[in-house]
Amino acid sequence: MNEKFLELTEEKQMRIIDAAMEVFGTNEYKHAVTDEIARKAGISKGLLFYYFKNKKSLYQYVYQYCLQLLVDTIDEAGVKNKTDFFEIMRFGADKKMELIANHAxxxxxxMKAYYMNDENIAEKITQDIQQKVNTMFTDYFSHIDLFKFKEGIDPFYIFQMLQWMADGYIRTKQKTKEKLDINEIMEDYDRWEEMFKQMVYRKEYL
Known part of the structure; x- marks a missing residue:
């Protein structure tokens, strides 16, 4: 990325980032057209490539921006002060909703990045995501109140199961070409959360 991009006003930077999110998010990587990104951002294609060397460079920048935005949003909101496992899970989900409200x-x-299969960029993206998933539990759940769990229950496996369920849910939606509806997703998540809480928490904490 050309450092000149960071010299733009925040409003101009966000026009380009949001345009890239839209085009990359609604198309497979190989079908995402940089002319369309430039048009939606209100700049010329030449200027877009002045700021970013190529399509891959732009994609990787926007991906890293989104990842850092999510981490900063959760960290700044004091999630590490919470000790209830399901409260942390819900808190993270609510913060993601806020981000969606600000970045359509x-x-x-x-989701496109998570399931990326383009060989030119998929390996690096997959490594980044896996690394973040591997550290997420330690970062956000190491201080939870373990006494709330029934004997023999490991919260890490509950965390993994919820992730796997969400992964399968989204893959099914994508296979059937259904549009991802955040409100519908959260309604289903509420049901999963209640079901798991009933299974793993001691009665006095339900």
Missing amino acids: YIMEFC
Whole structure:
């Protein structure tokens, strides 16, 4: 990325980032057209490539921006002060909702990135995501109140199961070409959360 991009006003930077999220989020990477990104951002294609060397460079920048935005949003909100496992899970989900309200296509972009299969960029993206998932539990759940769990229950496996369920849910939606509806997703998540809480928490904490 050309450092001149960071010299732009925040409003101009966000026009380009949001345009890229929309085009990359609604198309497979190879079908995402940089002319369309430039048009939606209100700049010329030449200027877009002045700021970013190529399509891959732009994509990787926007991906890193989204990842850092999510981490900063959760960290700044004091999630590490919470000790209830399901409260932390819900808190993270609510913060993602706030991000979606401010960036209309951030969910579509992140989902496309998560399931990226373009060989030119998929390996690096997959490594980044896996590394973040591997550290997420330690970062946000290491201080939870373990006494709330029934004997023999490991919260890490509950965390993994919820992730796997969400992964399968989204893959099914994508296979059937259904549009991802955040409100519908959260309604289903509420049901999963209640079901798991009943299974793993001691009665006095339900």
